[in-house]
Amino acid sequence: MSDHPADGGAWGEPSSRQEAGAAAPLTPADAADAARLVAFGLQPRLQPARDQEYTELLRRYREDPPFARLADAVAAGLGLIVLEVSPRAGMAVTAAEDSVFAVRMGDYARRTSADGTDRFLHGLAHLAVAALAFPRPEDLADDGYIGRLTVNGVDAFVRQACRRLEERAAEHGENTDPASDAPGLEAAWRIWARRSSAGATKDARRLAGSTTGIVAKAVAFLTDSGFLQRTGDDAGGTYRTTARYQLQVRDMAGSAALAELLELGIVPVTDGTATLLPPAGPDDLELVADAGLPFHS
Amino acid sequence: MTSPAPTDPAPSQLSAGPRPAPGPAADEGLARRLRALACTAPLHDLDARKANLAGEYSVYGMAEIALAAIDLVTLHMDFDTGADHDQVVARLLPRIAAQAPQRPTAEHERVARWVLENLINVGSVDRGFRAVYGTFAPDGSYVRRDYDFKLLEEVPGHGGGIWLRTTDEAVNVLVGALDTDVTSAQIAAEVKLEVLISRGRLADAQLAAEQARYRTVQYAETLRRALEATRRNVRAVDWLQSVPDLITEALDHVADRYRHENAILTNIRKSRDESEDAEHKRRAAELVDIVKDCIRRHTQLQSRLLEAGPLFRAEQDRQAFATPSARAGLDLYGQLVAPLLPLPMEQAVRVTDAYFSRGTGLRTPACARMADLVDLLLTPPAEREHLGAEMPEPDLIATPDDSRFSEEQLAVATELLDLPADAPRRLSGLLAEARRRDPDLPYLVALLAVHAASPAVGTAYRQGEQQLLFAVDDGTELDDPEFGGADLIVGTARLDAAGMAADRTEAA
Numbered sequence: 001m002s003d004h005p006a007d008g009g010a011w012g013e014p015s016s017r018q019e020a021g022a023a024a025p026l027t028p029a030d031a032a033d034a035a036r037l038v039a040f041g042l043q044p045r046l047q048p049a050r051d052q053e054y055t056e057l058l059r060r061y062r063e064d065p066p067f068a069r070l071a072d073a074v075a076a077g078l079g080l081i082v083l084e085v086s087p088r089a090g091m092a093v094t095a096a097e098d099s100v101f102a103v104r105m106g107d108y109a110r111r112t113s114a115d116g117t118d119r120f121l122h123g124l125a126h127l128a129v130a131a132l133a134f135p136r137p138e139d140l141a142d143d144g145y146i147g148r149l150t151v152n153g154v155d156a157f158v159r160q161a162c163r164r165l166e167e168r169a170a171e172h173g174e175n176t177d178p179a180s181d182a183p184g185l186e187a188a189w190r191i192w193a194r195r196s197s198a199g200a201t202k203d204a205r206r207l208a209g210s211t212t213g214i215v216a217k218a219v220a221f222l223t224d225s226g227f228l229q230r231t232g233d234d235a236g237g238t239y240r241t242t243a244r245y246q247l248q249v250r251d252m253a254g255s256a257a258l259a260e261l262l263e264l265g266i267v268p269v270t271d272g273t274a275t276l277l278p279p280a281g282p283d284d285l286e287l288v289a290d291a292g293l294p295f296h297s
Numbered sequence: 298m299t300s301p302a303p304t305d306p307a308p309s310q311l312s313a314g315p316r317p318a319p320g321p322a323a324d325e326g327l328a329r330r331l332r333a334l335a336c337t338a339p340l341h342d343l344d345a346r347k348a349n350l351a352g353e354y355s356v357y358g359m360a361e362i363a364l365a366a367i368d369l370v371t372l373h374m375d376f377d378t379g380a381d382h383d384q385v386v387a388r389l390l391p392r393i394a395a396q397a398p399q400r401p402t403a404e405h406e407r408v409a410r411w412v413l414e415n416l417i418n419v420g421s422v423d424r425g426f427r428a429v430y431g432t433f434a435p436d437g438s439y440v441r442r443d444y445d446f447k448l449l450e451e452v453p454g455h456g457g458g459i460w461l462r463t464t465d466e467a468v469n470v471l472v473g474a475l476d477t478d479v480t481s482a483q484i485a486a487e488v489k490l491e492v493l494i495s496r497g498r499l500a501d502a503q504l505a506a507e508q509a510r511y512r513t514v515q516y517a518e519t520l521r522r523a524l525e526a527t528r529r530n531v532r533a534v535d536w537l538q539s540v541p542d543l544i545t546e547a548l549d550h551v552a553d554r555y556r557h558e559n560a561i562l563t564n565i566r567k568s569r570d571e572s573e574d575a576e577h578k579r580r581a582a583e584l585v586d587i588v589k590d591c592i593r594r595h596t597q598l599q600s601r602l603l604e605a606g607p608l609f610r611a612e613q614d615r616q617a618f619a620t621p622s623a624r625a626g627l628d629l630y631g632q633l634v635a636p637l638l639p640l641p642m643e644q645a646v647r648v649t650d651a652y653f654s655r656g657t658g659l660r661t662p663a664c665a666r667m668a669d670l671v672d673l674l675l676t677p678p679a680e681r682e683h684l685g686a687e688m689p690e691p692d693l694i695a696t697p698d699d700s701r702f703s704e705e706q707l708a709v710a711t712e713l714l715d716l717p718a719d720a721p722r723r724l725s726g727l728l729a730e731a732r733r734r735d736p737d738l739p740y741l742v743a744l745l746a747v748h749a750a751s752p753a754v755g756t757a758y759r760q761g762e763q764q765l766l767f768a769v770d771d772g773t774e775l776d777d778p779e780f781g782g783a784d785l786i787v788g789t790a791r792l793d794a795a796g797m798a799a800d801r802t803e804a805a
Contacts, residue, residue, distance in 0.1 A: 042661055080659070094659055101659035105650065108657070120642055123649025126656050127637070131629040140627055152453050158634075165638055175328060177442035180429050188645035189638040194445045196424035198453040199417075200382060209422050212453050225658035236453050244658075253656030254627040260651040264644050266636050 026070055033057060034071040038078065041091030042101070044226025044244060048090040061085050083251055088143075089243040094252055108221070116184070117191055121211070124192060125218040127257065128158045130249045133241045140250050143243070151236030154215045155197050162189040212236055328432050332444050335428035336466045339448060340364065343415055354408065356397045362412045365392055370449060371463045379452060379460030386410060416449045417461075424451065544602055551599045555592060562588050702741050709734060710741045714749075714766060714787065721788025724768070728777055743780055746787050757792060765790045 037057040040046060048054045061068045062085065071091075075082050079099025083092040095101035109122050132154050133147030134140040166189070169176045178186035192211060199207030206213045219239055222228045227245035232238040343359035369388050373380035389409040394402070417424055425447040434440050448467040454460040562585060569581030627633075633652075637645050702710075713731060716722060724746050731738040749768040757765045768785040775784040 103657040120646040123653040127652045131634045137628045177444050180441040184643035185641045188642050194423050198451045200459040253652050256655040257648050257652035260648045
């Protein structure tokens with residue numbers, strides 16, 4: 001996961017400091033510096049370029065392998081996983097599953113423990129934010145890519161996908177109305193489609209239980225995590241992604257969710273190209289109600 | 298989806314004989330009708346529940362108000378907005394007031410809000426309705442199913458506002474059988490409208506025009522969703538053929554409708570201005586408003602269509618011409634979202650949980666110190682500002698009434714100059730009569746008479762006046778103690794209002 005070089009040769013001419021570091025044993029002062037670097041990493045909204053000490057420690061991490069190993073060890077001891085250490089992302093660390101720094105759904109939203117529906121909606125909102133931020137596989141892989149998204153856009157995107165499933169079910173003549181006594185068997189898309197997208201409240205705040213309210217909560221949380229930056233107020237709030245978010249989705253969340261999906265026996269096969277492709281025949285692009293963007297998977 | 302419960306002999310009335318052909322094929326039509334029936338239930342429910350409201354509300358026809366509200370919201374749904382809560386309430390008030398004129402306005406408003414809130418179903422977390430019905434599954438077992446629907450839904454608007462929109466279910470309940478081909482239905486409605494107008498049957502024409510507007514709204518809604526969706530990903534659409542074709546088609550359609558509706562507008566305007574019957578006139582005027590609204594909607598649609606091309610090109614530049622990455626990444630939509638959505642919720646929640654726990658990053662746990670805790674608990678909550686800054690009291694100064702003539706004097710003078718069309722009078726006679734009534738009045742009469750020497754014919758023509766005051770100088774000298782000049786002949790000319798109106802329409 002961590003990006004530090006195994007040997008100094010990968011970073012061009014070895015600096016004098018590196019030679020010194022390799023020769024001299026590490027001191028408690030070095031351990032303090034390593035811990036200081038991890039502490040910077042725990043402030044995800046802090047930009048490395050804005051803090052000289054942070055920039056200096058990052059440089060040392062990349063040029064001084066023993067120091068890098070020490071910083072990694074400090075992070076591991078705290079229950080942190082190092083995703084990348086670079087000038088653009090800083091010391092990108094994230095919480096391991098059982099770490100004190102991990103975010104738990106119960107702390108994130110109150111109602112979720114009692115109601116599986118809300119738990120699912122909050123989780124799907126986070127997944128949908130990532131899917132809209134990185135719509136193509138290339139976008140997720142490309143380090144220079146910056147995703148842009150709006151709160152209303154995320155909601156509309158999920159609704160569109162739900163509508164597509166609804167149409168497909170209707171084509172097959174399926175009755176998708178769930179059985180009354182088995183709420184857990186209801187198809188996932190129906191839960192999002194059923195929830196109202198917005199709602200008026202007495203004090204003109206966003207209705208927390210509506211889907212735009214749930215998405216807004218997700219993006220506000222991700223902004224606090226240093227994963228998104230707010231750029232405007234249009235369409236419920238506009239945001240752009242940071243390097244950290246790309247790393248987190250690519251190296252942690254995406255693969256974890258995929259592994260869980262595989263465990264359920266669902267194997268999504270892909271050849272690495274985007275799944276949002278033009279339909280085979282031109283006739284497929286008829287302007288029937290709600291089918292403006294054909295989602296083909 | 299099927300429940301494991303064995304088929305029991307219920308429904309009981311059928312237990313004696315063989316069960317009627319079960320299975321999805323036989324049940325599908327039944328299920329559809331049950332769902333349609335369920336959509337009307339909230340309206341019936343309003344009348345059933347009005348007795349529970351604190352107060353005597355049985356005079357109000359709640360279902361009627363509810364249908365009117367759905368009508369209002371449907372008609373106010375625009376290309377990208379919906380209807381405003383307060384606006385809908387305000388427009389409902391006249392109907393509610395008519396149902397119980399002796400009740401206070403505050404109560405009328407309360408009824409309007411109650412109906413609106415119940416149509417949204419504010420109390421439920423989904424803000425929707427649920428009906429339960431039963432069907433036979435393919436294996437013959439009887440399954441109870443939940444049908445979830447909404448009548449009015451709240452959507453986020455521009456600038457953070459909340460708009461109301463009617464759902465497809467509500468439109469179907471309201472107008473019925475609207476799930477036909479939009480284009481052909483609209484053409485049919487317009488042909489019908491033209492025929493009705495040419496035969497002068499305005500009552501029917503209004504109905505047809507209103508139906509045409511429902512279809513126009515539906516059409517605009519379809520296109521709105523389509524354009525909004527295409528904006529999100531260029532590669533999902535065939536930019537070489539399908540999209541340009543689509544835009545051309547839609548533009549042709551708009552141009553066609555625009556011509557058509559302008560022709561209709563001219564026709565109705567004529568019948569509005571020519572009609573003798575006041576009721577016909579009123580109907581035609583309403584019709585003009587409806588058709589104008591249709592034209593406005595078409596224009597709005599057209600501007601959206603014109604924006605589509607540049608938008609696609611800009612997105613193309615951004616998305617398609619970037620240098621491709623060497624690494625293949627995870628396809629979040631194709632490999633996660635798309636396979637996840639059809640899963641049962643029980644399974645899907647495991648995947649979203651896995652994503653959530655690793656995708657949210659980290660939080661540094663807060664450490665509470667006793668001293669901080671005391672401060673925290675004793676701090677009074679910050680009051681939320683509801684109203685904003687206080688408005689300064691405006692400092693008003695009463696302007697003195699410095700009019701040369703009073704309102705009464707003007708009334709008398711106007712009455713004096715209200716001459717029959719066939720009997721013009723000399724100014725000298727008018728001045729003498731005015732002097733007898735009020736020594737100050739001749740000045741006003743003289744002023745009006747001089748003004749009438751150059752009558753505002755153009756204004757009268759534009760405003761469709763019935764008559765016009767004029768004054769002519771025939772060379773006679775005015776013999777008066779206070780005034781000098783020509784003794785004008787003052788008279789009234791009658792104008793051909795209907796003819797002028799027709800001219801105006803043709804000129805337009």
